[in-house]
Amino acid sequence: xxxxxxxxxxxxxxxxxxxxxxFSLGSPPRAATTTLAPDAFQASRAFxxxxxxxxxxxxxxxxSPGDEALARDVAAEMRSTGLQVSSxxxxxxxxxxxRHLTNVVGVRPGSLTSRRIVVxxxxxxxxxxxxxxxxxxxxxLELARVYGGRALRRTLVLVSTSGGSGGNAGAREFARHPGGxxxxxxxxxxxxxxxxxxPQVVPWxxxxxxxxxxxxxxxxxxxxxxxxxxxxxxxxxxxxxxxAVPLTVSEQGEVVPQQLPAVLLSASGERxxxxxxxxxxxxxxxxxxxxxxxxxxxxxxxGGPLNVRAAVLSGSNVLPAWSVWLLVGTLxxxxxxxxxxxxxxxxxxxxxxxxxxxxxxxxxxxxxxxAGVALLLGVTGLLPAAPxxxxxxGAADFGVAGWICLLCVVLxxxxxVPVRRYLxxxxxLRADPGPVGDSIGAGAAVMLLVAVAxxxxxxxxxxxxALLVPGAHIALFVAAPEVRLRRSVALxxxxxxxxxxxxxxxxxxxxxGLTIGQVPPTMLQVVAGxxxxxxxxxxWSYLLGALxxxxxxxxxQRPLEEEPPVVVTRGxxxxxxxxxxxxxxxALRR
Numbered sequence: 001x002x003x004x005x006x007x008x009x010x011x012x013x014x015x016x017x018x019x020x021x022x023f024s025l026g027s028p029p030r031a032a033t034t035t036l037a038p039d040a041f042q043a044s045r046a047f048x049x050x051x052x053x054x055x056x057x058x059x060x061x062x063x064s065p066g067d068e069a070l071a072r073d074v075a076a077e078m079r080s081t082g083l084q085v086s087s088x089x090x091x092x093x094x095x096x097x098x099r100h101l102t103n104v105v106g107v108r109p110g111s112l113t114s115r116r117i118v119v120x121x122x123x124x125x126x127x128x129x130x131x132x133x134x135x136x137x138x139x140x141l142e143l144a145r146v147y148g149g150r151a152l153r154r155t156l157v158l159v160s161t162s163g164g165s166g167g168n169a170g171a172r173e174f175a176r177h178p179g180g181x182x183x184x185x186x187x188x189x190x191x192x193x194x195x196x197x198x199p200q201v202v203p204w205x206x207x208x209x210x211x212x213x214x215x216x217x218x219x220x221x222x223x224x225x226x227x228x229x230x231x232x233x234x235x236x237x238x239x240x241x242x243x244a245v246p247l248t249v250s251e252q253g254e255v256v257p258q259q260l261p262a263v264l265l266s267a268s269g270e271r272x273x274x275x276x277x278x279x280x281x282x283x284x285x286x287x288x289x290x291x292x293x294x295x296x297x298x299x300x301x302x303g304g305p306l307n308v309r310a311a312v313l314s315g316s317n318v319l320p321a322w323s324v325w326l327l328v329g330t331l332x333x334x335x336x337x338x339x340x341x342x343x344x345x346x347x348x349x350x351x352x353x354x355x356x357x358x359x360x361x362x363x364x365x366x367x368x369x370x371a372g373v374a375l376l377l378g379v380t381g382l383l384p385a386a387p388x389x390x391x392x393x394g395a396a397d398f399g400v401a402g403w404i405c406l407l408c409v410v411l412x413x414x415x416x417v418p419v420r421r422y423l424x425x426x427x428x429l430r431a432d433p434g435p436v437g438d439s440i441g442a443g444a445a446v447m448l449l450v451a452v453a454x455x456x457x458x459x460x461x462x463x464x465x466a467l468l469v470p471g472a473h474i475a476l477f478v479a480a481p482e483v484r485l486r487r488s489v490a491l492x493x494x495x496x497x498x499x500x501x502x503x504x505x506x507x508x509x510x511x512x513g514l515t516i517g518q519v520p521p522t523m524l525q526v527v528a529g530x531x532x533x534x535x536x537x538x539x540w541s542y543l544l545g546a547l548x549x550x551x552x553x554x555x556x557q558r559p560l561e562e563e564p565p566v567v568v569t570r571g572x573x574x575x576x577x578x579x580x581x582x583x584x585x586x587a588l589r590r
Contacts, residue, residue, distance in 0.1 A: 026318045081144045120188065121189075133190065321462065
């Protein structure tokens, strides 16, 4: 069933693709810089403003009276500096469910162009106090004072958002309607907290893409000049994981999906400071000056607008998305061609391939039903917190109701297993592949399911498909019945196929600062908030279903039996042995 000649021949395009990929590497753009010192940023004034705001508005849950009162205070302060101020009201899902939120937008028109540089800072907080989270707003107000009397080539837009404590609804709403062409977006996070956690310049998105390399390097260079911190960007593996499974808990993650290049500047990195109240004027001074220097450099730069990229930066080389798409596609081609050939061979052996396709396809049913219930809980509001974007650790109170919802989702997934067996029985289909010798059709069906799912994901996201390349090739040899493997070896290969996905999960667990017990609630919130969408959930469900089929096939492998020794008759090559001619006289006497 598994034709190795077809499998080997299908690797020929991958060799050419590897050569093309090697020649596609390019050089990254340089950072925009400025020689003007950001001395106009007065840290003492900004720190006094931070202390005053934290004392006046200690409770700032999204959409709460404290949050709305602070919005009015921010709007009044912006107007006093001469900005054109407007307030935008909208409804969105937050850590407290559906709420009415307000964005405050201040605009200073440019002298030469209407293209915009946008600065965003969230003012709400999940925990009472949270002075460090409020430092971004204090920095925003100080920038409004600085640019109240300073001319700019580009239009400057200062935005105070709500919803940044979880879901980033305010940033998402503004990014949908920015009011004009945008060159760059700088999100101010924790500018004064005592916790220092890297990276301080965060470019990640909640959909495919990362902020422009030039924008990243511009902000990193400004931060290096003001703080002395090294200009260290994210590693290649981190970029690959973020492009394969896009997730982030900070506000720029909801801006980049609208094709607006955005980075977060935060002393405590992507996670933010949480409920931290300790702040220092020294930190606010250095990070505030870095923000001002970056804005000045972006305003003075020449050339076209910055963009959102889907490429991997490694050292001094940039690997573009199209070359990744080409290379990954040619690496998946042998799996696709071999799976179709195996399916055709099994059909010619009169295997019930329709039945086996139903067996393999319905393996996704438990995962699909569980995901559907999670979406329903999020839409109906039964899950306490299900915003559109992932939520930082400790921001949302999962509570007893959340754990009950999680238990319901798990029970639905478990209950779907006997339901699937019953449906297969009603259709007179087998619920398991049986012994390995009888699973020719099952193996071919699983091969085809894996190949089609991998190629579909490749068309949508080549970086995610790259994680499936090892597992897809492993699936061919585990599912093929003529490849006689010991049960332990087969199960070990299945575990190896799932390893890339597990490593991505571990990466996000560490980046978001989650404990093992916090991983299931976070995953439920992400699914219930429809972050992956219907198509994404279908793809994940079928991949998990295919993995389950591989586990079943691997577990059904029978132990290898020792073959009986071959009897070798010694003598002349033409000698056939006594009595071989039948009724000879010598044979009859015996």
